[in-house]
Each structure stands twice: as structure tokens, then as C-alpha cells.
Amino acid sequence: MLFVNPERKVKEIDKILRKDKKIVELLKKLVNYKCQFPECNSTIPTEKGVNYVEVAHIKPVFKGGKSILGNLIVFCPNHHKEFDLGIKEILEDNTETISGILNGKNFKIDLHNNYTYKVE
Numbered sequence: 146m147l148f149v150n151p152e153r154k155v156k157e158i159d160k161i162l163r164k165d166k167k168i169v170e171l172l173k174k175l176v177n178y179k180c181q182f183p184e185c186n187s188t189i190p191t192e193k194g195v196n197y198v199e200v201a202h203i204k205p206v207f208k209g210g211k212s213i214l215g216n217l218i219v220f221c222p223n224h225h226k227e228f229d230l231g232i233k234e235i236l237e238d239n240t241e242t243i244s245g246i247l248n249g250k251n252f253k254i255d256l257h258n259n260y261t262y263k264v265e
């Protein structure tokens with residue numbers, strides 16, 4: 146088994162986070178600090194005056210997902226965890242739209258700010 150020095154691991158993670166920082170902040174601004182999951186109205190006001198949101202990778206980093214537009218999506222913490230850990234089937238995934246079923250709920254998200262919601 147390959148041994149990875151924990152310090153080295155932390156450095157690698159830091160490197161990834163620092164590289165992501167600009168695009169992550171830009172993306173949050175683009176969606177006005179609002180969760181992109183359809184019909185989500187989660188609000189967590191922060192002392193910075195903006196709503197707390199997180200940026201998730203559609204294709205996870207450990208599967209080779211990159212921090213680029215089209216693979217990043219802004220979620221509230223609940224939707225972030227549900228997206229990462231829930232039962233999910235992705236039906237459509239391109240640079241503009243992602244759609245599928247998450248824990249039994251259909252969703253369709255326009256990655257460029259405005260989203261649409263469709264129940265089938």
C-alpha cells in the first residue's frame with residue numbers, strides 16, 4: 146500500500162484549494178450567493194453580508210473532476226452534502242446544464258446562473 150505523508154497530503158489539498166479560490170468566489174458572485182438547486186431558498190447570512198454557499202464539483206476531484214466552469218455548481222451546505230452523498234442519477238451533464246434524479250427528486254439546473262425546474 147502506498148504511504149502518503151499526511152503533511153504532504155495537506156499541502157496538496159491546500160494547493161488545490163488556493164487554485165480554486167478565484168473561480169469559486171467568482172462563481173458564488175455570479176449566482177448571487179444562492180444555492181443553484183431548484184426551488185432552494187436556504188439562507189445562511191454571514192457577517193460579510195452575503196449568503197453562505199459552497200461550491201461543489203459535479204465530477205468529483207477524486208475522479209478527475211476539475212475546478213472549471215461547467216464542473217462547478219453552487220449549493221447550500223445541505224444540497225452540497227445531498228449531491229455528494231445521496232442516491233443520484235445524472236441524466237444530462239454538459240457545460241451548460243445538469244439534470245438528473247437526486248434522492249427521488251428530478252432536477253434540472255442551468256449552470257449559468259438562471260435555473261429551471263421541471264417535475265416529471
Ligand SMILES: [Zn+2]
Pocket residue numbers: 180181182185186187220221222223224
Ligand atoms: Zn440548497
